[in-house]
Amino acid sequence: MQAVKRRGWRRALDGGLVLLVPAIVLETLVLFLPLVYVAYRSLYDWQPGSVSTFIGFKNYEHLLADPEFWQVIGNQLFYLLGLPLWVIAPLVVAFALREGVWRPGLFRSIYFLPAVMSPAIVGLVFRTLLATDGPVNAVLETSGLGFLAHPWLTDITYVKPVVIFLVLWASFGTGVLIFSAAFAAVPQNIFEAARLDGARFWSEFWHIAVPSVRGTVFLWAMFQLVCIFLFMFGWIYVLTGGGPGLSSATMDFFIYQQFMRFGFYGTAAAQSIALVGAIVLFPALGYGARALIETCFKRRRT
Amino acid sequence: MTMGVSKWLRKGVSGVALATALFALAACGEEQAASDKLKTGPIPEAKAELTVWSFLPGNYEKGVEAYNAIAADFQKAHPQITVKIIDMPYGTYFDQVRNSVVAQSGPDVITMYGSAQAYSYKNGLYPLQDAIDPALRKEIKYLDENYSADGNLYILPTGSYGYVMLVNRAIFAKAGIDPATALASWDSMLATCKALTEKGIQPMASGWKDGYLFETYLYMITSQMMDKPTLAKWVKGELKLDDKLFTDAVNYIMDMKTAGCFGDDKALGRNMFDDTNVQYATGGAAMLVNGALSRAMQLVKDQPETMAMALPQVPASKHKNLVDAGAEAGWGVTKWTKSPEASAAFVNFIASKESQEKLWAAIGVPSNISGFQAQAQNDMQAAYLALLANPENHTGFAAFPLPVLAVMERNAAPLMGGTMTVQQFMESANSAFAKTN
């Protein structure tokens, strides 16, 4: 038994694992080691270039006692509300475009364009468009829709939903592309069968299309989930600077501010570890939820 | 470190390697507490290059040429040194400096604000109080308020600015109000704001989104409310932000808001420099807060009837006619410089009377050399320089810690928009202040 096991292990090493070694080494060097280092430094009053003192979990205690930290966590949870939109919108469009459109190349270029543009540039464009004196409000006012003009990025009520929509705009093209690829792998005549069975657009979408690509849907949702915690910085930095107040700040932006702007290195390290925790926790909850749903589903059928 | 990793893969014992790696990392991150005293004296004969980072050249149309000319002068005096001035955008400047401090490598000399702001980068900067040429020390202004709370002076301040009100006399004339009497006292200013608003004129160009304008009013008013000993306490960190003085200052700003000085809520979505300048330049407001003389000169081109006046003193002012004024910025020497003597010589050189006079001639920055006299070329320059020459002038700006400023900046719009009370605003700022001590 032992021998067999070892042979399996050796085979894995000779086969796939060997090919993974460069990736593992790189990831370790640029990702895991710095992470471990940050974890280690989060236990210090970290002073790069000077003397750091070990202070145990003080940084974490301060963090947990800081109402600003909890406000930022609250913002993150609010952004999570965008998740269904970020998943369903590209899914619906990919589904609608499934049967082909006029000039598909042009269409793809248009909706994929935001995905290849840097968030900083897109952010700048939208910051200009949505400014109080910006073109969007100007158009609304000159067309007699002045009551719809809002300080989009500087009002506590609007800023988070606006950010959610802008992130939708940016991630939409990639989502459509991924879901289009997923739909392309589904035999087309199950959709035809559904049409013959009397499914209309939405019933076909919910009963046939979504279950057919549910693996991809879940994967995309998890990817977006991680993005909410990991890749919002560019948007927030350019669009709102975390404001008004702290109302649009994300954890990554908050960490940036603590570290780069204020030089609170130790607190920033502790927050980074909290962020890593969130990035592990939320997708884990996602996987847990899926497992739960699937077991319930199976039980119901039998 | 690479050895550690390969060993880990070969043996498959992750624990040992992780410990090794951690140790290696900890070792390379181990701080050598660098000598805390900048070496001065004659510059060694060996060829060396000084890299200087600054956001100042980009502030002026001919700024790059002007600062390069200073560098060329320095090179003439010290042929073994090459000075490379790198003009950096303001928006990312402080992040670049922060990276440099964390990495303990980068430029030899940097532009930096003093006091609490420089203190935030103290792990990368040499104290300069003992490196200043004694002759220069005697004639340079705004030195005391640029000391940090630890008793060190991390920058050598140069140039000067003063926050004044630019007043569009054409608009005042149309409204039938004499600006001289309008800004004669705090109460008359508030009354003027009401009068202008009633005539459909926005009194002051305003934008709260980035929070800078709010801070500027706060500097202008707190400077009025501090006498020299109070300012010294504030700079040393002995006066805390929870002092009544600061809350009173915020309330003065709220009085201006109540009087209608700032116009409607659209100001919540506007920024200080770009948006308010445009507002004033296009005749959208009767007054504008302005710090740099060079910018005032620009605005005169758009609104020729522009005149510079002091913000009236608040009732609690300790002064007669103080303008919130200080050094434009300053120059620091980094702890990792390979040419400490040359760096020390360079910061003294750029702060010298001669260099500053050249900058005045080239780009119109008034110097911070006491007794600075300049031939004013027009009414605006004359008025501005007269306001700057007031010996009462000072500022506590640099002693506001960065996190406090960040909190005030982001809370400015909520405060001015009415979603945050003065009390909440001050509590938030105070908790940031507490974290810095």
Next chain:
Amino acid sequence: MSNLKISKLHKHFGAVDVLKDINLDIRTGEFVVFVGPSGCGKSTLLRCISGLEAASSGSIEIDGQVIDDVEPAQRGIAMVFQNYALYPHMDVFGNMAFSLKMQGLAKDEIRRKVEAAAEKLQLTPYLDRLPAQLSGGQRQRVAIGRAIVRDPKVFLFDEPLSNLDAALRVRMRMEIAQLKLQLPNTTMIYVTHDQVEAMTMAQRIVVLKDGRVEQVGTPLELYERPQSQFVAGFIGSPRMNFFTGRHAEKFKAHTVGVRAEHLDIVSAGGVWSGKVVYSENLGADTFIYADIGAEAPVVVRQPGKSVFAAGAEIALAPKAQEYHLFDEAGRPVPK
């Protein structure tokens, strides 16, 4: 009632004409097979009837009602696809129940109908399995079951057996034939490229070629009176022998067609003569391939176990009147 009438139907994809002027009358309860080589347009015609494809011009009527603008699901049509097109994430019950659910039927009625159909198709034990857990034949039956529950007027099969192995295909052929018997009033249209399936299952066959109807008729009509050289060659196995040039001179026609089973090996008075190339003994019959100097060998079908060594000289003659004459364009010429 489920009469299907197709008039002047055209379909083109871009510049390519796929169907040209199709006119067909299919009566209630008929089992009609569309047959033809690949690319002849038979599947497209089926898809036009189902509504999955819109005709470019012309019209389709069911029981006198034009259905061109009727949604596929409202046409009273069910379709069985070549690769079954089962919903992979639904169990057998779910697959069969889906159309009923879409109709908004009550739960117990759905259950009743699905169970009845499952009973008919011996699928009852598999109702809670996913398609991936079924064999090819079982999946085929689920696809049929999914069609049956809807109680359609017209039943469309798009090459339903081509994914099955030979033995299973014969069995399923029989099952479909039995299904037809159980549903005497349901019109069935079956598309295949396999003329054996066509001959064995159809009441009427529609032969399509290059987007046109080549001939419509019962299997025997097509076999005995092909209206073109193409139909003559397409229907029947082995393929009809065609003699041209000097081999057709004696009949004063461009082409003479004789089926393998209608050729006699004669000792004297043969029309054609040549050498045996190869012979296949199938037990009941023997196929003899002879080279008479034409492009392709001539195939002769002889009952019993005749033995002809390769290289043997033989002479051939058609049975009396059992031959067909065609002109240059492939049109039949009266004898």
